[in-house]
Amino acid sequence: MAAIAAARDGSFRALNEASLVEYVRATPVIRELLGGGSEIGELSIMEVGDGNLNFVYIVVGPFGSVVIKQALPYIRCVGESWPMTKDRAYFEMLALKEQGRYCPGHVPEVYHFDRIMSLIAMRYLKPPHIILRKGLIAGIEYPLLAEHMSDFMAKTLFFTSLLYHSTTEHRRAVAEFCGNVELCRLTEQVVFSDPYKMAPHNRWTSPYLDEDAQAIREDDILKLEVAGLKSMFCERAQALIHGDLHTGSIMVTSDSTQVIDPEFAFYGPMGFDIGAFLGNLILGFFAQDGHANEDSNREQYKNWILKTVEDTWNLFHKKFISHWNEHKDGSGEAYPSPIYSKAELLQQVQSIYLEDLFHDSLGFGAAKMIRRIVGIAHVEDLESITDTSRRAHCERRALEFAKTLLKERRQFRTIEEVTAAALASV
Amino acid sequence: MAAIAAARDGSFRALNEASLVEYVRATPVIRELLGGGSEIGELSIMEVGDGNLNFVYIVVGPFGSVVIKQALPYIRCVGESWPMTKDRAYFEMLALKEQGRYCPGHVPEVYHFDRIMSLIAMRYLKPPHIILRKGLIAGIEYPLLAEHMSDFMAKTLFFTSLLYHSTTEHRRAVAEFCGNVELCRLTEQVVFSDPYKMAPHNRWTSPYLDEDAQAIREDDILKLEVAGLKSMFCERAQALIHGDLHTGSIMVTSDSTQVIDPEFAFYGPMGFDIGAFLGNLILGFFAQDGHANEDSNREQYKNWILKTVEDTWNLFHKKFISHWNEHKDGSGEAYPSPIYSKAELLQQVQSIYLEDLFHDSLGFGAAKMIRRIVGIAHVEDLESITDTSRRAHCERRALEFAKTLLKERRQFRTIEEVTAAALASV
Ligand SMILES: Nc1ncnc2c1ncn2[C@@H]1O[C@H](COP(=O)(O)OP(=O)(O)O)[C@@H](O)[C@H]1O
Ligand SMILES: Nc1ncnc2c1ncn2[C@@H]1O[C@H](COP(=O)(O)OP(=O)(O)O)[C@@H](O)[C@H]1O
Ligand SMILES: [Mg+2]
Ligand SMILES: [Mg+2]
Ligand SMILES: [Mg+2]
Numbered sequence: 081m082a083a084i085a086a087a088r089d090g091s092f093r094a095l096n097e098a099s100l101v102e103y104v105r106a107t108p109v110i111r112e113l114l115g116g117g118s119e120i121g122e123l124s125i126m127e128v129g130d131g132n133l134n135f136v137y138i139v140v141g142p143f144g145s146v147v148i149k150q151a152l153p154y155i156r157c158v159g160e161s162w163p164m165t166k167d168r169a170y171f172e173m174l175a176l177k178e179q180g181r182y183c184p185g186h187v188p189e190v191y192h193f194d195r196i197m198s199l200i201a202m203r204y205l206k207p208p209h210i211i212l213r214k215g216l217i218a219g220i221e222y223p224l225l226a227e228h229m230s231d232f233m234a235k236t237l238f239f240t241s242l243l244y245h246s247t248t249e250h251r252r253a254v255a256e257f258c259g260n261v262e263l264c265r266l267t268e269q270v271v272f273s274d275p276y277k278m279a280p281h282n283r284w285t286s287p288y289l290d291e292d293a294q295a296i297r298e299d300d301i302l303k304l305e306v307a308g309l310k311s312m313f314c315e316r317a318q319a320l321i322h323g324d325l326h327t328g329s330i331m332v333t334s335d336s337t338q339v340i341d342p343e344f345a346f347y348g349p350m351g352f353d354i355g356a357f358l359g360n361l362i363l364g365f366f367a368q369d370g371h372a373n374e375d376s377n378r379e380q381y382k383n384w385i386l387k388t389v390e391d392t393w394n395l396f397h398k399k400f401i402s403h404w405n406e407h408k409d410g411s412g413e414a415y416p417s418p419i420y421s422k423a424e425l426l427q428q429v430q431s432i433y434l435e436d437l438f439h440d441s442l443g444f445g446a447a448k449m450i451r452r453i454v455g456i457a458h459v460e461d462l463e464s465i466t467d468t469s470r471r472a473h474c475e476r477r478a479l480e481f482a483k484t485l486l487k488e489r490r491q492f493r494t495i496e497e498v499t500a501a502a503l504a505s506v
Numbered sequence: 507m508a509a510i511a512a513a514r515d516g517s518f519r520a521l522n523e524a525s526l527v528e529y530v531r532a533t534p535v536i537r538e539l540l541g542g543g544s545e546i547g548e549l550s551i552m553e554v555g556d557g558n559l560n561f562v563y564i565v566v567g568p569f570g571s572v573v574i575k576q577a578l579p580y581i582r583c584v585g586e587s588w589p590m591t592k593d594r595a596y597f598e599m600l601a602l603k604e605q606g607r608y609c610p611g612h613v614p615e616v617y618h619f620d621r622i623m624s625l626i627a628m629r630y631l632k633p634p635h636i637i638l639r640k641g642l643i644a645g646i647e648y649p650l651l652a653e654h655m656s657d658f659m660a661k662t663l664f665f666t667s668l669l670y671h672s673t674t675e676h677r678r679a680v681a682e683f684c685g686n687v688e689l690c691r692l693t694e695q696v697v698f699s700d701p702y703k704m705a706p707h708n709r710w711t712s713p714y715l716d717e718d719a720q721a722i723r724e725d726d727i728l729k730l731e732v733a734g735l736k737s738m739f740c741e742r743a744q745a746l747i748h749g750d751l752h753t754g755s756i757m758v759t760s761d762s763t764q765v766i767d768p769e770f771a772f773y774g775p776m777g778f779d780i781g782a783f784l785g786n787l788i789l790g791f792f793a794q795d796g797h798a799n800e801d802s803n804r805e806q807y808k809n810w811i812l813k814t815v816e817d818t819w820n821l822f823h824k825k826f827i828s829h830w831n832e833h834k835d836g837s838g839e840a841y842p843s844p845i846y847s848k849a850e851l852l853q854q855v856q857s858i859y860l861e862d863l864f865h866d867s868l869g870f871g872a873a874k875m876i877r878r879i880v881g882i883a884h885v886e887d888l889e890s891i892t893d894t895s896r897r898a899h900c901e902r903r904a905l906e907f908a909k910t911l912l913k914e915r916r917q918f919r920t921i922e923e924v925t926a927a928a929l930a931s932v
């Protein structure tokens with residue numbers, strides 16, 4: 081009996097609504113959150129994972145609520161035929177804690193982590209929180225989005241880079257997140273490889289985009305540029321990045337912005353996060369014409385999206401520099417203050433750093449846009465346009481813009497030049 | 507008694523000639539190498555560490571010989587006041603094995619490693635092997651040096667990069683070598699920081715170079731460029747690099763070239779190794795005028811050095827590309843063959859890769875030259891010029907050349923342009 085219990089406690093089980101109740105009752109931290117004492121009472125449990133990688137349950141008890149996320153050893157939306165380490169939950173937890181440390185206002189707290197069960201209990205982001213992508217499809221403006229996301233990115237990226245870390249801290253953290261290699265490999269495949277070759281999971285709005293998809297596979301300049309970005313993704317440990325910072329990893333209300341789902345986190349290039357966010361906003365922008373109807377032509381909303389793209393970068397730039405200035409005499413070892421203290425020199429260093437980061441972000445953003453149109457995973461912004469020819473029209477415009485951005489990103493000097501180009505391409 | 511023996515066996519002891527005899531007798535692998543059976547006979551032991559970081563003993567027995575290197579928990583040439591993890595011996599052993607795997611002809615075999623004692627037993631590179639730097643000072647030509655060193659660098663760098671590694675292998679290895687952070691930090695300090703500020707250990711040929719050293723500390727363009735190189739050193743895990751590949755880490759005869767002392771090894775930018783080797787050859791070149799005398803004006807020897815610089819890069823380029831072509835359909839994941847198979851595209855990718863590597867190598871090489879003239883650790887090539895004003899003259903020329911190389915490296919398109927510039931600066 082004892083041996084059986086031990087084996088059960090010590091090994092992984094995929095939970096469902098029923099077994100989750102048991103798990104919750106047997107886990108003091110969670111029981112406490114939900115209903116105090118030992119008599120926890122009725123629990124309401126609802127699975128809300130939107131079918132991507134993992135299972136997500138909202139658990140509501142008499143006095144509180146919690147979200148429980150469990151990783152299974154495969155990719156949920158593909159099934160057991162595509163195995164994927166469930167240890168991703170460990171890295172998601174580490175990243176949530178690290179990001180939460182620097183930016184508690186925009187990251188749900190972690191209440192509990194069970195490594196054996198690959199299970200995270202975290203704060204339930206209650207309604208009216210919705211996934212940002214859904215808000216963009218519905219045409220809802222979020223006046224604080226740029227402010228909040230620039231804050232999240234400036235803090236999480238600055239404080240995990242060598243502008244703040246000693247190289248000792250940095251290499252320790254880099255080594256730890258090297259363990260999340262399987263998730264990195266998934267990105268390498270679906271973002272940097274599959275769209276540029278014939279790959280079994282690729283799809284696009286056929287037959288409309290057949291030639292466009294083929295053109296991508298035959299575009300040597302594009303492939304050269306993508307190779308450079310992939311190398312940067314694989315080799316450059318610039319900061320702890322979220323790794324999947326699209327508009328489906330952000331929950332919002334009119335005054336709250338919360339970043340969830342950092343299971344792809346590792347030490348990589350900052351531009352990958354900034355690009356993911358901006359690239360997905362721009363995808364949302366190109367999808368708007370597919371959502372226009374007699375009630376709304378979405379013109380104003382398109383402007384709001386582009387304005388948010390501009391504000392996000394410009395505010396990020398400002399905040400990042402201000403963290404840098406505040407900590408320039410700190411423990412960060414990239415630019416030791418005895419060498420870079422002269423105001424003019426520091427400014428030059430910063431302006432080169434941010435210019436490079438801008439171009440990296442545009443490159444990664446463009447790559448993320450492309451893969452959402454001709455790769456395995458598409459975005460609801462476009463998928464929800466039911467008229468196929470209309471959708472293909474939006475997709476082609478987004479694709480053309482992304483190709484230009486990827487190839488000519490170094491020509492863009494300001495984010496306003498980027499949004500102007502997007503507006504001209506629509 | 508048993509407890510005392512266990513404590514002794516289980517803990518670190520700094521050896522000397524006498525206790526090394528005991529150690530050797532108690533270690534079957536080594537005893538075997540030296541003299542077979544249990545009766546090992548007379549041993550001759552000589553400490554030959556040339557006063558840098560560690561202790562190195564040549565041990566000769568009746569039937570064989572071995573070199574034993576032990577790391578103490580501080581930097582030998584500074585003393586106990588500068589602590590340094592003795593675990594560097596572990597990373598040196600790992601690197602010797604990895605490099606030996608890909609390039610056995612130019613790396614001494616490791617016979618035995620004792621982690622607790624931070625002790626490596628390796629093949630004794632017998633006379634007439636001498637340290638290459640000494641050969642350069644003596645004016646000895648090594649006709650196979652470029653052939654051998656290009657072989658060593660092309661193999662060790664290619665086969666530990668993503669051109670050959672899967673990203674799974676790569677991240678595992680990167681994580682392991684993140685543990686060698688203390689040695690990386692030493693490089694960060696002495697190569698990328700100290701020369702550009704007032705630092706207690708800096709020195710130069712004073713008063714001759716006082717203004718030159720000051721000019722380095724006040725050169726904003728130089729500091730901008732050095733910052734970029736330092737970031738690359740700290741962030742970019744391109745390949746397993748030796749980390750200290752100067753002419754003092756190479757032992758040579760007229761037909762053998764052996765690379766020793768990779769205790770600084772980690773996953774870093776390839777250009778750091780190539781630059782270290784070429785930069786130190788060029789330092790040797792600039793020192794020649796200080797060694798010229800009535801017997802020899804060293805003009806021919808200077809040409810040989812520059813020719814070796816050229817041949818090394820050109821042969822490296824050729825061999826690196828040939829490894830790449832041979833393994834282009836292999837497990838390396840940087841440029842998957844279904845995407846980059848077209849001959850013309852592959853050539854373009856390779857030419858961009860090698861061009862970037864060329865410029866990285868020039869940058870790192872120049873930084874290594876500078877630090878050897880105004881930083882803590884100087885090179886015997888210049889130090890052995892006893893006439894101070896003559897030495898300062900050589901050093902100033904080397905310094906000026908290195909500054910130009912560092913700042914304008916992207917203007918150089920071929921190695922012959924670099925050697926021509928060196929010749930024009932002497
Ligand atoms: N903390 C939370 N509060 C409320 N809802 C959440 C929370 N975390 C996740 N969700 C819901 O579950 C969905 C899937 O969560 P996510 O972490 O993105 O999982 P996956 O890794 O499978 O994409 C989200 O789109 C959101 O609707
Ligand atoms: N395998 C070897 N065979 C012969 N001599 C060696 C060997 N390894 C080291 N030496 C001698 O010992 C000296 C110091 O060795 P090295 O590995 O460079 O130590 P350190 O890390 O202290 O610089 C070398 O310059 C060389 O003269
Ligand atoms: Mg994504
Ligand atoms: Mg998600
Ligand atoms: Mg996810």
Ligand SMILES: [Mg+2]
Binds near residue numbers: 767
């Ligand atoms: Mg040495």
Ligand SMILES: [Mg+2]
Binds near residue numbers: 559767769
């Ligand atoms: Mg050494």
